Amino acid sequence: MDWESFQQALRRDRTRRRLCQRCRQRSRACVVLCGGGYASVRHRARSSRRRSARPGKVNSMKILARTGLLAVIIAAAFAGPLARAQDGAKNPVVAVVDGSKITLSDIERIRGQLPPQAQAYPMSMLFDFVIGNIVNTRLVANEARRTGLAEDAEIKRRLAGIEAQVLEQEYMSRQLAGQVTDAKLKARFQAFLNENPSRDEVHARHILVKTEAEAKAVVERLRAGEKFEKLARQLSTGPSGKNGGDLGYFTADRMVPPFSAAAFEIRPGNYTEKPVKTRFGWHVIKVEDRRATKAPSFEASKARMREEMRKTLSDEIIAGLRKKAQVEIFGPQGRPGGKKAK
Structure with missing residues (x-):
C-alpha cells in the first residue's frame, strides 16, 4: 500500500x-x-x-x-x-x-x-x-x-550530506533561538500598526455599462423604484453583475481613483445620481455600508510574524556567510566557467 x-x-x-x-x-x-x-x-x-x-x-x-x-x-x-x-x-x-x-x-x-x-x-x-x-x-x-559498508565511498558521500543537513538545522536553530522573542515580535507588530493605521472602507455595489447614455438610463430606472441588485444582474457587464454588483468591502486604494472618489463621497444607502467614468466604462455606484478597518490582534498575527522574522534572520545569516566564502557555481554539465554565486 x-x-x-x-x-x-x-x-x-x-x-x-x-x-x-x-x-x-x-x-x-x-x-x-x-x-x-x-x-x-x-x-x-x-x-x-x-x-x-x-x-x-x-x-x-x-x-x-x-x-x-x-x-x-x-x-x-x-x-x-x-x-x-x-x-x-x-x-x-x-x-x-x-x-x-x-x-x-x-x-x-x-x-x-x-x-x-x-x-x-x-x-x-x-x-x-x-x-x-x-x-x-x-x-x-x-x-x-x-x-565494512560504512567505508564505501558512495555511502561516505551520502552520510556527509546528511551530516551537513543536521549541522545546518542545528546551527540555524541555535542562532535563531534567542533572536525571535515575544518582545521583538511585539515591537514588530507595533511598527506594523504604526505603518498601517486604521482606514475607512466601504461596502459597495455597482452597475457597469459601456456608454453614459446607458448609465443615465439606469439612474432613471433606480429613481423609478427598481431594485439596484436586480438591475445589476440584468444590465451590468462587469463580473460582479451576477452577484447583484456586489464588490464587498474595500479601501480607497483598492479601486481606480475616479471610482474610489465617488464611492467614498456617498452616504450608506445612496447611489451616484451622476454616472462615474473610468477606463472600464460607466458606473452607477451604490454604497451599502461604511466602517473603519479593524487591525488584527497580536495573537492572531504572532505565528505569521514569527515565521517571517525567522526567514528574515535566516536570510541575513546565509547572506553573511556567502559574503565571507568563495562560492563558484558551474552549469548543469559541471564544467568550469560558471558564474560566482551572488
Whole structure:
C-alpha cells in the first residue's frame, strides 16, 4: 500500500464501521496500527451487539514500515534539530541496542513526524510500533558497519550530506533561538500598526455599462423604484453583475481613483445620481455600508510574524556567510566557467 492508498483508506473509513480480525480495531485504526486496512486483512461487519474495540498490540511491521515511510520518518527525525539535554527522569533510556541508548525524546521526535492520524494515538499504543522500528534500524546499521559498508565511498558521500543537513538545522536553530522573542515580535507588530493605521472602507455595489447614455438610463430606472441588485444582474457587464454588483468591502486604494472618489463621497444607502467614468466604462455606484478597518490582534498575527522574522534572520545569516566564502557555481554539465554565486 503506497502513501496515496493509505490516505484513501483513511478517507473511506469515515463511512465504515468494521473491526479488524487481527487487532480488533476499527478499520481506520487498523490501517495505522497493524498495516491491514483494506489491503491484506479481512474485516468482518460489526455484530448487532455493541462491543468496545480492544487496542491491539503494535508490532514492527505496520503500514508505515510497509510503505517505507517509517524509515524516511526515522531518518528525518534524527536529522532534525537536536534535542536539548534533559534530566534523566524526564528523558529516560527506553532501550539499548548493542550499547547504543534510545531515549524517550527519540521516540517523541519520531512520533511528531508521523501522519496526524497516527499522532492522535496515545504513546502507550504507539510505543512498541516506533521502538521496534528504531531497534531494527539500529541493528541493520550496526551490521552494515560490521561488514565494512560504512567505508564505501558512495555511502561516505551520502552520510556527509546528511551530516551537513543536521549541522545546518542545528546551527540555524541555535542562532535563531534567542533572536525571535515575544518582545521583538511585539515591537514588530507595533511598527506594523504604526505603518498601517486604521482606514475607512466601504461596502459597495455597482452597475457597469459601456456608454453614459446607458448609465443615465439606469439612474432613471433606480429613481423609478427598481431594485439596484436586480438591475445589476440584468444590465451590468462587469463580473460582479451576477452577484447583484456586489464588490464587498474595500479601501480607497483598492479601486481606480475616479471610482474610489465617488464611492467614498456617498452616504450608506445612496447611489451616484451622476454616472462615474473610468477606463472600464460607466458606473452607477451604490454604497451599502461604511466602517473603519479593524487591525488584527497580536495573537492572531504572532505565528505569521514569527515565521517571517525567522526567514528574515535566516536570510541575513546565509547572506553573511556567502559574503565571507568563495562560492563558484558551474552549469548543469559541471564544467568550469560558471558564474560566482551572488
